Amino acid sequence: MTTEELIAQILKKKSFLCVGLDTDIDKIPPHLLNEEDPIFSFNKAIIDATQHLCVGYKPNIAFYEAYGLKGWRALERTIRYLNDNYPEQFTIADAKRGDIGNTSTRYAKAFFENLAFDSVTIAPYMGRDSVEPFLAFKNKHTILLALTSNTGAFDFQTKMMDGREFYKEVLEVSKTYENAENLMYVVGATKAEYLAEIRQIVPDHFLLVPGVGAQGGDLHEVCKYGMNKNIGLLVNSSRGIIYASTGRDFAEKAAEKAAEIQVKMREELGKL
Amino acid sequence: MTTEELIAQILKKKSFLCVGLDTDIDKIPPHLLNEEDPIFSFNKAIIDATQHLCVGYKPNIAFYEAYGLKGWRALERTIRYLNDNYPEQFTIADAKRGDIGNTSTRYAKAFFENLAFDSVTIAPYMGRDSVEPFLAFKNKHTILLALTSNTGAFDFQTKMMDGREFYKEVLEVSKTYENAENLMYVVGATKAEYLAEIRQIVPDHFLLVPGVGAQGGDLHEVCKYGMNKNIGLLVNSSRGIIYASTGRDFAEKAAEKAAEIQVKMREELGKL
Numbered sequence: 001m002t003t004e005e006l007i008a009q010i011l012k013k014k015s016f017l018c019v020g021l022d023t024d025i026d027k028i029p030p031h032l033l034n035e036e037d038p039i040f041s042f043n044k045a046i047i048d049a050t051q052h053l054c055v056g057y058k059p060n061i062a063f064y065e066a067y068g069l070k071g072w073r074a075l076e077r078t079i080r081y082l083n084d085n086y087p088e089q090f091t092i093a094d095a096k097r098g099d100i101g102n103t104s105t106r107y108a109k110a111f112f113e114n115l116a117f118d119s120v121t122i123a124p125y126m127g128r129d130s131v132e133p134f135l136a137f138k139n140k141h142t143i144l145l146a147l148t149s150n151t152g153a154f155d156f157q158t159k160m161m162d163g164r165e166f167y168k169e170v171l172e173v174s175k176t177y178e179n180a181e182n183l184m185y186v187v188g189a190t191k192a193e194y195l196a197e198i199r200q201i202v203p204d205h206f207l208l209v210p211g212v213g214a215q216g217g218d219l220h221e222v223c224k225y226g227m228n229k230n231i232g233l234l235v236n237s238s239r240g241i242i243y244a245s246t247g248r249d250f251a252e253k254a255a256e257k258a259a260e261i262q263v264k265m266r267e268e269l270g271k272l
Numbered sequence: 273m274t275t276e277e278l279i280a281q282i283l284k285k286k287s288f289l290c291v292g293l294d295t296d297i298d299k300i301p302p303h304l305l306n307e308e309d310p311i312f313s314f315n316k317a318i319i320d321a322t323q324h325l326c327v328g329y330k331p332n333i334a335f336y337e338a339y340g341l342k343g344w345r346a347l348e349r350t351i352r353y354l355n356d357n358y359p360e361q362f363t364i365a366d367a368k369r370g371d372i373g374n375t376s377t378r379y380a381k382a383f384f385e386n387l388a389f390d391s392v393t394i395a396p397y398m399g400r401d402s403v404e405p406f407l408a409f410k411n412k413h414t415i416l417l418a419l420t421s422n423t424g425a426f427d428f429q430t431k432m433m434d435g436r437e438f439y440k441e442v443l444e445v446s447k448t449y450e451n452a453e454n455l456m457y458v459v460g461a462t463k464a465e466y467l468a469e470i471r472q473i474v475p476d477h478f479l480l481v482p483g484v485g486a487q488g489g490d491l492h493e494v495c496k497y498g499m500n501k502n503i504g505l506l507v508n509s510s511r512g513i514i515y516a517s518t519g520r521d522f523a524e525k526a527a528e529k530a531a532e533i534q535v536k537m538r539e540e541l542g543k544l
Binding site: 062096145 | 378
């Protein structure tokens with residue numbers, strides 16, 4: 001998917017919501033456990049109920065790897081279901097991968113070709129040759145971790161490197177990578193006050209913002225400091241939406257929670 | 273496996289070699305492609321031929337993920353084969369994972385419980401709460417990326433943070449993590465001259481050293497600067513061993529290459 005297509009979807013749906021499919025078999029409604037593939041059944045129901053309210057879905061790969069073959073099969077079925085039925089959705093493999101060049105190429109093929117995700121999240125620690133193999137894929141997007149939503153972010157990301165905070169160094173250096181126009185960045189909603197300075201470094205790139213909802217981030221603050229003329233934001237919510245109910249009404253309740261966020265997003269988009 | 277058991281294996285075999293199972297279906301001997309599971313067949317033959325010369329095996333997970341379900345199945349069969357037949361081998365899931373706390377717990381369960389690896393490689397970018405969920409597993413080892421073997425390492429790892437190189441900051445900060453005694457560190461053999469300073473910060477921890485062989489690192493230099501009184505080194509070689517031949521003699525040739533390294537290691541251990 002091109003960035004222009006993503007922007008068109010946001011304007012059409014008046015939403016820049018991404019739904020995180022962090023599907024945990026211990027938290028899904030018990031009646032689904034009798035299904036042949038409970039994880040996929042849950043995801044399918046959530047997707048069907050929320051797809052008109054959001055522009056993207058983000059499975060966190062850890063939740064699938066944790067179940068081995070069974071989990072990997074559910075992930076494959078989920079991304080295939082999305083691509084077959086809702087190709088207008090922007091899909092994110094939240095994998096936080098990164099390795100030496102020839103190995104990163106393997107991960108890129110896994111997520112961009114085999115699974116056919118639109119994007120993948122990448123950790124920047126290993127530098128240029130760990131990121132560029134992902135950037136080489138046309139119309140695919142590499143979402144680099146910049147400032148994450150967790151408390152551990154303060155261990156290194158906000159410390160000074162070369163006269164500026166490390167996450168800013170990551171932003172600056174990554175702009176010099178080949179095909180840097182295919183970059184997006186992860187910035188946690190729990191650190192919304194940082195967004196103004198981040199926008200000075202990367203005014204045009206999309207930001208993927210997790211942490212609204214269960215982790216405590218505030219949507220209005222995120223928009224105030226992070227939105228650009230092309231919106232430039234994908235705001236993710238996982239637990240707050242997908243676990244709104246553990247009853248038979250779980251998909252309906254998830255849609256209600258997604259709709260609550262979408263209404264606020266419509267308001268924010270109206271200010272543009 | 274405990275660290276003491278690993279040291280005992282090294283002393284018994286006079287080897288601290290780890291064989292990297294970066295199995296690429298385009299590089300394995302063509303006659304294996306008729307097998308039901310060529311990746312596993314290749315791994316099994318390599319393991320059987322080299323196990324007396326090495327103390328560990330390190331599948332890089334990217335090579336398995338690249339083949340989707342088929343790859344994941346081959347990975348499961350490989351680690352099960354190792355644990356069933358050679359439980360004395362130290363197994364490393366080279367995954368370079370790392371995510372917020374509750375998600376890292378998922379990855380830890382995937383690799384330590386479901387797949388039953390002895391250790392997993394982790395990227396430090398997200399800090400304490402992304403690493404400690406791995407450290408919480410008793411007799412399992414968390415191998416943190418410190419100074420990697422690729423050129424991209426110079427993008428960030430060697431830049432100054434808080435008055436010292438970033439990779440040193442990673443070493444220092446990680447020593448304060450809960451259960452830090454379960455840490456090991458990745459230090460590329462291509463940067464052997466850094467090992468002396470690294471040993472000043474982490475004198476006792478094991479170092480996993482990739483980059484000997486195909487990537488150009490020198491074993492003697494690595495030992496000179498990196499060895500401690502308990503050896504403290506696991507040196508990995510992947511391509512140089514497993515792709516020594518593409519003929520029907522591939523396993524035999526792999527064993528020859530492994531033996532060449534083991535002879536040098538025996539010499540180095542003799543100097544202790």
